[in-house]
Amino acid sequence: MRFINKEFLKNVLISKRAIERASRMVTESPILFQSIVIFGLPGSGKSNCANYIVREARKYYGANNVNARYVSGGEIEYLLRWGIEPKLVNILFCDNATLRKIPSKYIQEYFKIRHHPVLSNQDKGYVLSIIAIHRFHGCQLEIRTTMDGLIVLDSSMNPYDNNILKRLVGEDVIAFFDKISDRKKENLELKGIAYYKSKSIEGFIKIPFVKKRYLKHVLEL
DSSP: OOOOHHHHHHHHSOOHHHHHHHHHHOSSOOEEEEEEEEEOOTTSSHHHHHHHHHHHHHHHHOGGGEEEEEESSSOHHHHHHHSOOSSSEEEEEEOOTTSSOOOHHHHHHHTTGGGOTTTTTOSSEEEEEEEEESOSTTSOHHHHHTOSEEEEOOOOSOHHHHHHHHHHHOHHHHHHHHHHTTGGGTOHHHHTEEEEEESSOEEEEEOOOOOSOOOEEGGGO
């Protein structure tokens, strides 16, 4: 099986050149924004996936240039209030976004985050949103319709969710996750396999287990 990790990281971690170019070309706001949704059942590795992305971002942009914050229960309003710093890159991880109904006003504000007061004085920057869900039917429409990329960690017994996944990534991908479902519990190599799809690329990625914690909970501040 071929893994597209290098292509995946290039797709998710916008190049420094692109950030610099956007600062000269965009008049409304120089802050770039991208939203990634991670789908997986509880315990499938969604948090580790987000942690892996942050680790690679710190390598690429420099640790001092990356602010990485998370909330654990879909509390997007806390990310808006305390999660953003005046740094080149802000990575915001909203875990368990299907545990509660997020008020629409916070979702709308979140997806207009390029105009956030903390970022309004910056002449360049990039905000990467990572939202973890374990049900499509429990995920609010605004989240599903604004994603720039989707990471799938497994399939679902729920027929509604599985039908959505099949339309998004194809029946063969879902059949593969069904096939390895039982073995993933005992095999960490299989647990680290995910599928990524965006407008420009798609394919399997291999997510290593990241021991160090790079994301900091906003309520720890």
